[in-house]
Amino acid sequence: MQRLDESSDTGVVVNLGDWLQKYAFDVIGNITFGKRFGFLDHGEDIGGLIQALEKRRVFTSLSGVYPFLHGLTFRVMSRLPGSGAAGFAYLSEFGQAELARHKAKAGLSLQADDGPIPQVDRFLNGHSEKPESFPMHAVLAHSMGNIFAGSDTTGISLTAIVNNLCRNPETVEKLRAEIEGHVSNTRSPEALTFKEAQSMPYLNAVIKESLRLHPATGLPLFRKVPAGGASIIGQYFPEGATVGINTWVAHYNEDAFGPDAPIFRPERWLEADSRQLSLMEQYNFPFGLGARNCLGKNISMLEMSKVIPQLIRNFDFQLEDPTQPLQCENFWFVKQTNFRCQVIRRKAP
Template sequence: MEFLHLSFDWTTALLVLAVGVALVHVVPWLLDPHGIRSYPGPLLAKFSDAWLGWVAAQGHRSEVVHELHKKYGTFVRLAPNHVSISDPDAIQIVYAHGNGSLKSNFYDAFVSIQRGLFNTRSRPEHARKRKIVSHIFSQKNVLEFEPHVREHIRTLISQWDRLYELGKKGLSGTEGEGGWQGKNGRVWLDCLPWWNYLAFDIIGDLAFGAPFGMLHACADSAPVAISHEAAMKNYGDDAAPEVEHFPAVQVLNSRGEYSASMGVLPPHWRPLAKRIPWFRRGNQAVQRLAGIAVAAVAKRLSAPSDRTDLLSKLQEGKDDEGKLMGKPELTAEALTQLIAGSDTTSNSSCAITYHLAANPHVQEKLQAELDAALGDGDPVATFDQVKRLPYLEAVINEALRIHSTSGIGLPRIVPQGGLTAAGQYFPEGTVLSVPTYTVHRDKEAWGEDADLFRPERWFEHDEKTLQRAFNPFSFGPRSCVGRNLANLELLIIIASILHRYHFVLEDPEKHFDTREGFLRKPVECRVGIKRRHD
């Protein structure tokens, strides 16, 4: 009898728990406090954030949401209090200056050292930080960084020239060098690691005063501070912090997937989710990525320099009260620059390479423009030489559109008084987002062939119509402050590399695979490289 009594109690407890969980999710749906019950979407998404959490963890959120918009139309309910709006005009409403909308608690999952410009949710604090940081990325200041950018492109060219010469002899190389093999007059390799090495070395040089040395070592490795607290406490001392080395690109990728998945879960779920092995490993990546910034800042400050770079300008930045950034804030902003400056440049460079290799006629047309502008001089272009090349700009813009490095809809909380977007009113507290991946494929804006890579569309359509649906750097007060630097880097990188080399795909039938955390990242891009004019 005692056994039966215990069994009954256990069954009852499970039943009560199940009923409680059901009520927690069903009651809000019945009450419908934000008036969004009628919007279509996956059944589970109407009742729980778990659906979006699962989709985010699978690494293809943008594609899944895009298919839902194709099925349901302009509005899709992604979570109990989250509506996705696939209307280009909604960009300038949801993300507009002065509309009062705030970032949602999605961004809490991206905080490690302390809140920075990217993940702060406070409007006054964001305004303060943006005032300090934005002037650093003015066009005038960005031009001061050009020599450093060109130096690392030169290193990449020297490495690819070395592999090309070896490849012509039929030799092959290591995984760190992209698993290269020489045959048929080309060197065949995965170019993605090389774009990662270039982007990390550039941003390491600009943000911390020295590159990570990935291009020279042909390896993904960066020093990580073992103790964040000890390293920041000793900032400015002669001794460098105690570090260990980890693969930075891998850490960055893991961190993005973890934070993007954790961020869509309700805050009260997150402590429990962190106990799951996959999330636990992701949280470790968050700490290691922060440790890269801590170690780099500590190393730079242990040997003061009069060198002009992002960190030196951050150190000089003052708020309205004339106050400088404290050590944790300085490091958090440096970390933001590391993440934003490496990920977007490498992903976009790789996507551009793929689309040019997959579209030979586009590559030839671009190279004709580059040959006329650059001639036979220095293999590394200058910004002045390439800043007004229309087809180069169209190629880059088209790749940013079709690849959509930042493809997910960035969530915003509707402010007091509500918002009307795409003809529908949403009350205060509703979470809205506009999916860049889907807007970049809007056929009314881009034409019936919106799914295709075709730079010529930038000369055929009304510029205002295209710009209204073009959102690679977000919009409004929270848009990317580093777009001037990103533009300079991509123009010089693509012009220099495409002027020197010709690319073909190793397997033309293979799809360009990506995996998405916060950003959509290529998985691999195997190409054959041949030096032009040999």
């Protein structure tokens, strides 16, 4: 809120997607270690972490599609200037320091009523209980995994939501009316709780529709065909074959979402009957499904449900050029590159 107020005061056009990723980075740092990285405090790429993630997305997506190149490309890219190695070194040092700080509290039987418990403390407690199955290096690996997976994905999703709202002012008005109706009945008018946000049907429809049209992942979720082969929609695939479906293809399926599937229309989630809603849910999986379901889904939904009402209630966002479509690059995550807009502080409701 402070950073957007500053942008409103100066009137400059900002890369809002960049700020939304900084927000997500600081939140996941706080959840994991009980300490923000400081992206929002300093307004910069702390330790080159964002650059490191950008480089990592390119490398890991290419290695995933062409795994036989991994050995060669890793040795080459790890030596190139600007490869993001400095950011990973910073994150490793940060993680090691935080792990050392939290190890002193391990075994203190932290309870939920002691306040928010950083996940690293839960990992350390798990290590104390079962050190052989959950060794110390796993504690660090899981903590780092939180950071790698929990920043750009949520930043992408938040950008998709705000972009759709920028381009659909009538949706903004409906959403604001719902937000104000809840704020007037809450004990915490400055910020809605997650529980309150979950009870807002139009807010959740806006989030769901935005993630349907712009899921963060842009490559198929591959599986291996089991022994004996399998027939999928009338096509036979032998055992060992690699099959998968791209989330974007499923989300734009007109059989599930109707002929207006490419259109942003949150109302579709509120108007559908039970049969249609069930079909839509089957084809909507921005966080994956089953064994491929994102472990951080609830954290991401928490971040989005908390911040979107704050943004929409307090600010207007005007795209720098509304005639230009959102440009993206797909290296496993489909990240927006030109979400530039002006931030305007609204008068108090």
